[in-house]
Amino acid sequence: MLKLENITVLYDGKVLAVDNVNLEVKQGEFVGIIGSSGSGKSSLLKTINLLVRPYKGKVLVDNVDVTGLSNSQLRSIRKSIGFVFQDYNLIDRSTVIDNVLVGRLGYKSSFKSIFGIFSDEDYERASTALRQVGLSEKMFERADQLSGGQKQRVAIAKTLCQRPKIILADEPVSSLDVSTSQTIMDYFKKVNEKKNITIMINLHDVNLAKKYCRRIIGLKNGKVVYDGSAGDLRDELLEAIYL
Numbered sequence: 001m002l003k004l005e006n007i008t009v010l011y012d013g014k015v016l017a018v019d020n021v022n023l024e025v026k027q028g029e030f031v032g033i034i035g036s037s038g039s040g041k042s043s044l045l046k047t048i049n050l051l052v053r054p055y056k057g058k059v060l061v062d063n064v065d066v067t068g069l070s071n072s073q074l075r076s077i078r079k080s081i082g083f084v085f086q087d088y089n090l091i092d093r094s095t096v097i098d099n100v101l102v103g104r105l106g107y108k109s110s111f112k113s114i115f116g117i118f119s120d121e122d123y124e125r126a127s128t129a130l131r132q133v134g135l136s137e138k139m140f141e142r143a144d145q146l147s148g149g150q151k152q153r154v155a156i157a158k159t160l161c162q163r164p165k166i167i168l169a170d171e172p173v174s175s176l177d178v179s180t181s182q183t184i185m186d187y188f189k190k191v192n193e194k195k196n197i198t199i200m201i202n203l204h205d206v207n208l209a210k211k212y213c214r215r216i217i218g219l220k221n222g223k224v225v226y227d228g229s230a231g232d233l234r235d236e237l238l239e240a241i242y243l
C-alpha cells in the first residue's frame with residue numbers, strides 16, 4: 001500500500017536528512033522507526049504525506065505517486081493518511097468534540113469547512129472515535145483542560161475520524177510518562193489490530209518499539225541500517241544504529 005522509492009530529503013540545498021531510502025509497507029503493518037536524534041526519522045515520516053517535499057524520489061500510496069499530484073488531488077489522498085504529532089496539535093480553546101471533528105474537514109466542501117458545518121453523521125463518527133479512545137465523558141471539556149495523555153488520545157480520535165488507511169505518528173509519546181506512554185501505545189495497537197490500519201511510528205524509546213512494533217526500521221544519518229523484526233534486533237545491531 002505504501003512504497004518509498006529513492007527518497008532523499010535535502011534542507012536548504014545542503015542538509016542531507018534522508019539519504020536514498022527505499023521501503024515497502026503493507027496494509028496492517030505496525031512499523032517502528034528508531035534512530036538517534038537527527039537521524040532523519042521525522043523528515044522521513046513527513047515526506048509520506050508531503051509535509052516535507054522530497055528532493056528526489058517517489059512516494060507511492062496504493063500505486064499512485066503522490067509527489068506528482070496537484071493540491072486538490074493531494075487533499076483526497078491526505079484523507080487516507082492520519083498524522084499524530086508529539087505536541088498533540090489540538091486547538092486548546094476548543095472543546096474535545098470540536099477538535100475531533102477537525103478530522104472530518106477533509107470530507108467537506110471548502111464552504112462547509114470554513115463555517116464548520118458538520119452533519120449528524122460527522123458528530124456520530126466523532127463520538128464513536130472518542131468512545132474508542134475511552135474519552136466519551138470528556139467530550140464537552142476544553143482541550144487545554146486535559147492531561148498530556150488525554151490530549152494525545154483526542155489527537156488519535158481526530159485521526160480515526162478521518163477514516164485513514166495509515167496513521168503516521170511522530171514521537172507521539174515522548175512528552176509523556178512511562179505508564180501514559182504505554183496506554184497510548186495500547187491504543188495504537190488496538191487501532192492496528194481491530195481496524196487493520198497501518199501504523200508507522202517514530203520512537204525514541206527502543207524498549208517501547210520492541211514491545212509494540214512487529215517491524216522495526218533503524219535509521220542512521222538518513223539511511224536505513226536495519227529493517228526487520230523486533231525479535232531479531234540484537235544488541236550489536238542496536239549499537240550499529242545508535243553508535
Ligand SMILES: Nc1ncnc2c1ncn2[C@@H]1O[C@H](COP(=O)(O)OP(=O)(O)OP(=O)(O)O)[C@@H](O)[C@H]1O
Binds near residue numbers: 036037038043044
Ligand atoms: N526544517 C529544517 N531545516 C533544516 N534542517 C532540518 C530541518 N528539519 C530537520 N533538519 C535537519 O535534518 C536532519 C534530520 O532531522 P530530523 O528531525 O528528521 O531527525 P530525527 O531523527 O527526527 O531527530 P529527533 O529525534 O531529534 O526529532 C537533522 O540534521 C536536522 O537538523
